[in-house]
Amino acid sequence: GAVVSQHPSRVICKSGTSVKIECRSLDFQATTMFWYRQFPKQSLMLMATSNEGSKATYEQGVEKDKFLINHASLTLSTLTVTSAHPEDSSFYICSATDGNYGYTFGSGTRLTVV
Amino acid sequence: GIQVEQSPPDLILQEGANSTLRCNFSDSVNNLQWFHQNPWGQLINLFYIPSGTKQNGRLSATTVATERYSLLYISSSQTTDSGVYFCAVERLGNYKLSFGAGTTVTVRA
Numbered sequence: 141g142a143v144v145s146q147h148p149s150r151v152i153c154k155s156g157t158s159v160k161i162e163c164r165s166l167d168f169q170a171t172t173m174f175w176y177r178q179f180p181k182q183s184l185m186l187m188a189t190s191n192e193g194s195k196a197t198y199e200q201g202v203e204k205d206k207f208l209i210n211h212a213s214l215t216l217s218t219l220t221v222t223s224a225h226p227e228d229s230s231f232y233i234c235s236a237t238d239g240n241y242g243y244t245f246g247s248g249t250r251l252t253v254v
Numbered sequence: 255g256i257q258v259e260q261s262p263p264d265l266i267l268q269e270g271a272n273s274t275l276r277c278n279f280s281d282s283v284n285n286l287q288w289f290h291q292n293p294w295g296q297l298i299n300l301f302y303i304p305s306g307t308k309q310n311g312r313l314s315a316t317t318v319a320t321e322r323y324s325l326l327y328i329s330s331s332q333t334t335d336s337g338v339y340f341c342a343v344e345r346l347g348n349y350k351l352s353f354g355a356g357t358t359v360t361v362r363a
Contacts, residue, residue, distance in 0.1 A: 172349070174350060174351070178295075182355075183340065183353045183354065183355050183356055184297075184340070184342075184353045186350060186351070186352070189350060231295055233295070233297065235351070241302050242285055242287045242299065242302035243285075243287060243299075243342070243344075243351055244299060245289075245296075245297040245299075247294070247295070247296045248294075248295040248296065248297075250295070
């Protein structure tokens with residue numbers, strides 16, 4: 141089945157620095173990938189849709205300049221949290237679909253900004 | 255956007271019990287999936303079930319698309335079934351998933 145790899149699984153960074161999270165589709169090509177954010181004991185909130193070779197589409201209320209998305213190839217999308225602050229601390233999850241069996245999710249990245 | 259409502263929000267079971275989780279959605283869908291989120295945050299895909307009935311071991315699911323609901327059945331529950339169960343749907347013509355609030359299941363030994 142479809143496999144999506146995400147790393148790092150956990151990152152701690154200092155306030156004001158930037159953090160990059162990678163999401164790879166291992167055994168299929170994904171023209172579209174998705175980035176979600178999850179707060180403790182809450183559901184997943186879609187942040188943006190990452191489109192290979194074009195600009196990402198952001199959901200309402202998500203800061204484009206804060207959360208930079210690059211989908212450079214058919215198997216890789218990256219999310220960069222720029223000038224991170226403690227309120228950006230959260231669980232970030234990516235997903236992709238091979239078009240046949242629904243959406244597959246990465247294992248998530250727990251970001252802590254200190 | 256499409257509304258996805260899951261019930262109950264919390265469920266406490268004794269090991270060996272059976273249970274039913276429900277997902278109602280407000281519009282026609284291309285896709286419906288049930289996920290189990292484990293304690294480490296990984297979302298495990300349980301079923302891809304836009305319509306019909308499927309079974310996988312002790313778990314089964316039924317989606318009645320015309321009536322806009324889906325049910326997830328857990329039989330002979332085990333402590334390893336504990337976690338949060340999410341229903342997520344992809345509205346017809348809108349290629350992204352919308353999640354329900356989840357059902358937190360606790361299975362006690």
